[in-house]
Amino acid sequence: MKQGLVERRQFLKKIGLGAAGATTAAVMTESLSQIKQSGAAAKEEVDKLSQKYAMLDKRSKLMMRGMFVLLGIDVLLLI
Numbered sequence: 769m770k771q772g773l774v775e776r777r778q779f780l781k782k783i784g785l786g787a788a789g790a791t792t793a794a795v796m797t798e799s800l801s802q803i804k805q806s807g808a809a810a811k812e813e814v815d816k817l818s819q820k821y822a823m824l825d826k827r828s829k830l831m832m833r834g835m836f837v838l839l840g841i842d843v844l845l846l847i
Contacts, residue, residue, distance in 0.1 A: 824832070 821829070821832070
């Protein structure tokens with residue numbers, strides 16, 4: 769009788785691990801799709817901002833660059 773109890777426990781343990789693995793795989797798949805969608809939305813937003821920046825006149829661009837320097841965002845000056 770003790771052997772049957774041990775086998776049942778091992779069986780339940782394996783089923784629990786299998787369910788945890790399946791749940792993890794499902795969550796990872798969903799997360800991956802959300803990351804791809806968010807990346808596409810961010811790229812679209814950057815494109816829109818780039819187009820709006822290109823439409824600014826020279827004086828406004830100079831003011832933006834000055835603001836970037838004062839704020840310490842010099843990396844954006846390379847764009």
